[in-house]
Amino acid sequence: MPIxxxxxxxxxxxxxxxxxxxxxxxxxxxxxxxxxxxxGICHSDLHMVHNDMGGSTYPLVPGHEIAGLVTAxxxxxxxxxxxxxVGVGCxxxxxxxxxxxxxxxxxxxxxxxxxTYGNPDKHSAESGQPITQGGYSDKIVxxxxxxxxxxxxxxxxxxxxxxxxxITTYSPLRHWGVGPxxxxxxxxxxxLGHMAVKQAVAMxxxxxxxxxxxxxxxxxxxxxxxxxxxxxxxxxxxAAAESFDLIINTVSATHEIASHLQLLARDGTMVMLGLTTxxxxxxxxxxxxxRRSVAGSLIGGIRETQEMLDFCAEHGxxxxxxxxxxxxxxxxxxxxxxxxxxxxxxxxxxxxxxxx
Ligand code: NAP
Ligand code: ZN
Ligand code: ZN
Numbered sequence: 194m195p196i197x198x199x200x201x202x203x204x205x206x207x208x209x210x211x212x213x214x215x216x217x218x219x220x221x222x223x224x225x226x227x228x229x230x231x232x233g234i235c236h237s238d239l240h241m242v243h244n245d246m247g248g249s250t251y252p253l254v255p256g257h258e259i260a261g262l263v264t265a266x267x268x269x270x271x272x273x274x275x276x277x278x279v280g281v282g283c284x285x286x287x288x289x290x291x292x293x294x295x296x297x298x299x300x301x302x303x304x305x306x307x308x309t310y311g312n313p314d315k316h317s318a319e320s321g322q323p324i325t326q327g328g329y330s331d332k333i334v335x336x337x338x339x340x341x342x343x344x345x346x347x348x349x350x351x352x353x354x355x356x357x358x359x360i361t362t363y364s365p366l367r368h369w370g371v372g373p374x375x376x377x378x379x380x381x382x383x384x385l386g387h388m389a390v391k392q393a394v395a396m397x398x399x400x401x402x403x404x405x406x407x408x409x410x411x412x413x414x415x416x417x418x419x420x421x422x423x424x425x426x427x428x429x430x431x432a433a434a435e436s437f438d439l440i441i442n443t444v445s446a447t448h449e450i451a452s453h454l455q456l457l458a459r460d461g462t463m464v465m466l467g468l469t470t471x472x473x474x475x476x477x478x479x480x481x482x483x484r485r486s487v488a489g490s491l492i493g494g495i496r497e498t499q500e501m502l503d504f505c506a507e508h509g510x511x512x513x514x515x516x517x518x519x520x521x522x523x524x525x526x527x528x529x530x531x532x533x534x535x536x537x538x539x540x541x542x543x544x545x546x547x548x549x
Contacts, residue, residue: 194219195319196226199545200330201519202252206244209523212545213252215326217334218319225273225340226265227281232328233258233354233512234525234538235384236445240468241311242526249311256328256540257283257309260343260353270337278349280341280502281333282356283492285309285325289338297496329522331545341499344506351511354384354537355502357492358512362389362441363501364493365464366396369439373397378437378456380424382409383529385443385466387513387536390416392501393441395508401437403453405532412513412535424448430456435483437461447471454479454487462486512537518544 195216202213220226238255240246259281263273273279286307287294293301300306307315310327317323343352362385371377375398379389382404393400394417401420402413410421422429434455440463442450450473453463465473465487475487493501505511513536517525525538 195321196332196334198326198330198332200254200326201522201545202254202326202329203242204251206242206249210242210329210526212519213254215254216321217332218316220265220267220334222267222269223336223338224267224334225263225270225279225337227259227261227279227333227335227340228264229259229261229328229331229333229542231260231350231353231516232256232330232540232542233357233384233514234522234529234540235354235357236529237357237468239526239529245470246468250324253311253324254326254329255310256330257281258353258356258358258539259309259328259333260349260356261333261542266337272337273340273342278343278345280343280352280356281309281328281335281339282341282360282498283309284495285335285339286315297494299494300492329519329540331542339495341495341502344502346506347502347511350516350539350541351514352502353539354388354512354514355505356498358384358388358537359392359505360493360498360501361385361466361490362443363392363504364497365441365466365488365490366393366439367497368490369462369464371396371398371439375399375439376437376458377401378403378422378440379418379443380440380453381443381445381467382413382536383443383445383532383534384512384537386441387412387416389441389443390418391510392504394418395504395510401433409535435459439464441466443467444469447473450474450487451476451479454485457483457485459483460485462488465489512539514539516541
């Protein structure tokens with residue numbers, strides 16, 4: 194029997210999100226059925242709803258920061274049992290055989306992973322949905338290979354944002370070898386940025402936050418940042434020249450990055466995480482002068498996502514959140530557009546009862 198599911202969906206790039214009902218597939222032998230308790234709002238949800246990258250189809254249920262409880266498991270499921278606290282992030286499947294998948298980097302699956310929402314649904318015959326539908330909903334059915342264990346010490350509401358924001362920052366911090374003595378700058382103190390600060394501090398780095406105003410300075414310091422820089426402050430930018438080994442750039446909009454390159458030490462890297470769709474001019478001279486790099490990074494693999502959740506549990510790291518009811522999603526989107534977030538909106542899915 195397909196599972197009746199309530200949700201909030203976008204019906205076009207311009208329309209507000211509204212209540213929507215659909216069916217999830219009946220769990221197959223490898224599937225885990227989950228009652229969603231909380232879903233984070235990632236800035237990528239806004240990009241997808243507004244069709245910023247092209248290719249969005251509607252109705253679209255966003256949400257790829259999912260935390261909930263297992264309600265049923267298929268016959269082959271060994272990793273999970275009813276009642277387990279679990280999470281689902283940005284992926285619900287991948288080819289599992291390409292070089293990236295075999296190495297546990299499913300986010301770089303060569304034929305392409307199946308996104309939690311907005312991608313062709315391999316199970317559409319059963320669900321009746323041509324595309325996958327995400328976590329702004331009360332139920333989801335996911336193959337066990339793409340379900341994560343949420344450690345007991347992390348409450349589900351503050352765990353939800355780890356499933357995208359948390360792994361998207363953890364993966365480059367690890368890939369570029371951040372540890373004691375590393376000097377790391379985080380550009381943009383939003384959902385991703387605040388996770389990057391907490392994780393880099395826990396890894397032993399000296400962290401600087403680069404922000405558009407001083408509004409978030411006290412919060413940055415509370416999260417463990419040692420320094421705070423306003424991007425438009427030319428004197429402060431000059432004083433910070435050549436000081437960072439790694440810059441984690443989480444800015445969600447087109448912005449000037451040339452001046453940021455000067456802040457990298459020799460062999461330093463700036464990792465771009467924001468889904469900006471316009472070109473950002475980069476000049477060769479500051480790169481070659483100190484063998485600097487500009488790189489990108491996409492979420493993280495499933496194995497690394499579990500490692501990140503365990504790391505966060507071990508270091509007492511979770512997201513700073515503002516819990517909202519489903520009928521406040523549109524207001525939260527408007528605030529997120531203005532960077533007015535401290536530091537992740539999380540939807541209380543149980544309140545769908547009141548909105549339906
Ligand atoms: P967010 O919570 O809205 O934070 C973005 C931050 O960027 C804002 O808080 C603001 O920080 C800064 N900012 C915004 N507009 C700016 C501008 N015009 N100039 C300079 N700074 C600006 O967004 P998020 O959820 O963290 O996501 C950030 C970006 O990463 C989005 O584009 C999202 O789609 C993308 N993303 C990528 C991946 C990946 O795998 N690579 C995964 C998740 C999300 P201040 O207030 O401190 O200035
Ligand atoms: Zn995301
Ligand atoms: Zn693959």
